[in-house]
Amino acid sequence: VGVGLGSLGLFIATHWVELNNITPVLAVMIGLAVGIDYALFILSRYRSERATKDGPDAAGMAAGTAGSSVVFAGATVFIALFALVVANIGFLTAMGLAAAATVAIAVIVALTLIPALLGLLGDKAFAGRIPGVAGNRRRVKKHKASKHAAQSQQLAQEMGVGDADTSRESGAPADSSRGTFRMTPTMGNRWVRLVRKMPGVVMAFVVLSLGALSAPVLDMELSLPADTTSNPDTTQRKAADLLSEGFYPGVNGPFLVIVDAENINADAPALQPLMDAQGEDSTPTEQAQLSSYMYTADALKRVGGVRHAQIVGLSEDGQAAQIMVSPQTSPTDAATVGVASALRDATERIEDATGADLGMTGLTAVQLDITERLEEAMPVYLAIVVGLAILLLFLVFRSLLVPLVAALGFLLSVGSAFGLTVLVWQQGLWDLVPAPGPLISFMPIFLIGVTFGLAMDYQVFLVTRMREHYSHTGGQPSPGSPYSGVDESTIVGFTQGARVVTAAAIIMISVFVAFINQPLPFIQIFGFALAVSVFFDAFFIRMSLVPATMFLMGKATWWMPKWLDKIMPPLDIEGTALEKEWEEKERARAV
Template sequence: MAKLLFRLGRWSYNRKWIVISAWLLILAIVGGLALTMQKGFSNSFTIEDTPSIDATVSLVENFPNDTNPVTAAGVNVVFQAPEGMTLEDPQMVTAMDAVVDYIEENLPDFGGGERFGNPVEVSPALEEMVIEQMTSMGLPEETAIKDAANLAVLSEDKTIGYTSFNINVEAAEYVEQKHRDVINEAMEIGEDLGVRVEAGGPAFGDPIQIETTSEIIGLGIAFIVLIFTFGSLIAAGLPLITAVIGVGIGALAIVLATAFTDLNNVTPVLAVMIGLAVGIDYALFILSRYRAEYKRMPRAEAAGMAVGTAGSAVVFAGATVIIALVALVIADIGFLTAMGISAAFTVFVSVLIALTFIPALLGVLGGRAFKGKITGIGGNPTPKQTWEQALNRRSKGRTWVKLVQKAPGLVVAIVVLGLGALTVPAMNLQLSLPSDSTSNIDTTQRQSADLMAEGFGAGVNAPFLVIVDTHNVNADSTALQPLIEAQEPEEGEFDREQAARFATYMYVTQTYNSNIDVKNAQIISVNDDFTAAQILVTPYTGPADAETPELMHVLRAQEAQIEDVTGTELGTTGFTAVQLDITEQLEDAMPIYLAVVVGLAIFLLILVFRSLLVPLVAGLGFLLSVGAAFGATVLFWQEGFGGFVNTPGPLISFMPIFLIGVTFGLAMDYQVFLVTRMREHYTHHGGKGQPGSKYTPVEQSVIEGFTQGSRVVTAAALIMIAVFVAFIDQPLPFIKIFGFALGAGVFFDAFFIRMGLVPASMFLMGRATWWMPKWLDRLLPPLDIEGTALEKEWEEKHAAR
């Protein structure tokens, strides 16, 4: 592969205008197609084949005229009276009427709803209707009154009320800004008249807004790091140019993909974040190697050698990132698979750009590639130094690795204990998907959810909708007999099967109401032929409370019991149930995914480094770094340590599995770029030490390889951290958390594992570092990532000349 890449790099250098024109043409074509064919992104996180989705299918089949609760574009507008007043005061009634009337008269696609209107008027009318309907069905009046109170839209103290309505669009993600504008205008009218007004619901979420400042900040910091790395303004700009073009093609391709499939609106954000980071890093690795090579060979061959050696490592590193991202299909969750494949495609483009566009730019610049020198940095001499003095200046990497060599056991202990301690907070990890209850506390969505919880209990924000299908009810069920007999008249005809259906609905509500965490379970709808019912289960706890998923498990266990004794079919759905199903499916997939990526890492590293212990240390180090990243993220973003965030709460459900994938890929990047230099030195000297050296051959290889590779790996890590951390500036909480978690993962892995644990472990292992059984060495195919054969071939040809 190294020889093939050598020819590719040399060809790209010599055919520079063909390469540059081709990539710019690809960018223009993809951009044009994306702008003309794209259909936009969605903001839904639903998945197929979960219990909640199956229940939704049952709901649609049995209640074809009802709104699907999963896709409904519902809005809640919540009112609160000023202190000392109630919503029944004339001024408050007038203010709420104004809000309600403005929405009804001006909102496009207004869908109304039975809870729409002034809550002071709607609540008593709704409660009276519920009592009348329930008692007419045979429910005791006491139960009917309790059910009606649970559906009230005005709090007991009359200070908080709400109105709900739907927007007639296909799903919540199709709500447009014109809809939000009318609701915001109505809220302002109410505020001007003296009532507090907040709004939330699936149809009133903030649109995905991506601030370009994150990319600008990340690129700016990357440019500064590159200046210190190369000491040249021109060279510092080259990786940025290639990264922007690569990410541009990747991001536009993702936009184009919306013409053929539904993609979540977080998909391009994560692809840009990862693509930008790896794009700069891969170009940096190749450019750094070119800088070392062009001093001893013609520039075209130096470009080929850089692509053949550092480019081989780029291909391997990029492949590990791509595999880790594509492996997200293991979770079997549609939107997560799309995110992984989209990010993987962007990384793939970044690899191709680095291998071809960098040498092409070097061909254009020729001897000017490292012009714009800044004295005293990047290896450039100060005004008082000669070039020889600058080259002989003590390397900080050499100083550090020699310090590690003196006390490797201490370094291992500090890294393992330190990162292990940071992993402890991860034991309290809580996961959820974005909702009003987890939004920032200063948003109207969060405040509306908090007001509803204050007025009606936390469970009002986390209801479960149970669908009971009684087409195959067992009228002879022993459990149903008391409820069936209670309906039998003293004389006249009696439809026993119909009575069994109603008895089932009663039996379900009684069973669910027996749970200590259920505030109320009640029948809210029965279909026209009486063969299915909707039962609303309101818990005492909110969507972010740990007790809520526990209650769902209890309900589902009771579902199975009820189905066994009645012959009916039950399913639990609703926004809360769908969220919990997604979260739990992701949690279940994490151990499998982690085992796959760690196992893959160890196998690939055995293949590359022909060693058993080096891959083992790399894998264990990855687990330490990702555990510490989890712990730090939980500590700050979930637990709110130090007041770093204004709204601590559960982390987004797909963050852990995505963090594992990305951190794994990047960890292997640094492992490859750092340890290949060590391996290269060891194999180049035939595993023998230098005469008169106080170091063993393994120690020499670690010190020399670390010295050569640590500078560029440090620069790459700093750039990647800067790009990720810059996304903390984004307005959406889960993008902030991703930026923080990925930045923390890279920080721990690059500076604690690769710069500390790996060299220290190699010093401790000694000759065992590069040991592998001969039978296994013969079994595995050769993989010359270091480009040793390429280097040898060039040196032989050069000597012959």
């Protein structure tokens, strides 16, 4: 529903603005991924709350806890995509705004339609369970009166805690009345306890492996989509290959130099030989204008890497001309970028010598302009996105180190994703792609924005469960617990959130992988890069590096200077206040 509304909005928007064909595809890709994830997080929390609450209360608690996290996570993705406007490139701004709007709609749908559907379906929402899968118990004959107890026991098994910890899910603080601390060994619980045994090894493995995968980024080449980068079986690629074979590779990407001679200097010494060779049928200004065109074409022929330059058109008043300059190499060849820079230097010298105004366009010229603008915008973009997200994480988790670990982990995941994308799509690793070549010039900044938003999603959904447990217990271990308060909150929170985060990551990866089969190469590259970035971030960073660093940092994990904690506004996305209010009402009702 969210993707449908987002796509409908895009089609309506085309009545007033023009959008390229990449925009709706990327909006659908991002909308599918986050829409399914956000619904999954709310449904998972509803399922756990349903074990101890009736339908309306469970839905309200799920919307007030997981729903708050969804709003925050969606806000980080929205900010990351909306901030693409700082690049000041029209089509990139449109892509960012379209994807951001789709994410906003996905959040609204998750917070409104999901509770409404739960109200319609009731307990049938989770009817079709598969025994033995996803924590579902094997079918056994039970008395009808024990149904509620069985649901509570299953909840405890799903959350990875024993009977004594079942009350934890409803937000009850740890106390001696709950008995000793016991944990059910789910897969997530086994993994986080393994990480606790050797956090230094896990941290070193993640940092070194992802750091090594990031190395190919240094060799990354960027270009705009062209016929020469299309799939080999397409008509446009075959035509480009035939032209290259019959003539030379540069014929597929000529430059177009525009000469504006309205304010030509008729007394320029460089033009005098050419003016003297003309007859006296025209005025000196007209002679100077025509001479400037010939002088420009001749000067551009002498630039290294240029195969040919010729005048291909004049304006009706004769005051401007078009000169086509063909390089030796193809548009995506790195040498062509050097030719473009040399041509720009040459046009500046021609302007000084003749007084004419020159400009250059063409695929490679536009690519250079976009690349330069993106290079200028990248530091500002990263400062806005990363800085604002870290600030928000400070407010949410009331910690100095947790947001820093989240940001550094993101840099590792996005760097490794770029590196693997370069190896496969640019350098042709293992011949996995039919036509390796330079990556799309605007892919890095867009991929950074999307990946950062998705990375913060998993950070929020996983660490909020840890923070929730830490807040409920006051940082103290439960009776009989062999762990410290920080370690226990990390283990319990990870166990509670690991399954849903794993499922969400697999769903998102599947969505992105599906786009690799699209016919457009840039969509294929986006699908691949986003899939590997989610894989690295979810399983290497959030599921491994984050808990490992928490075990290593100990009490410093949730440390915040008291003076800073006092001036920071309260932001309760875990729903702690809501749970306490519900508990107080339940106690009052029982009395």
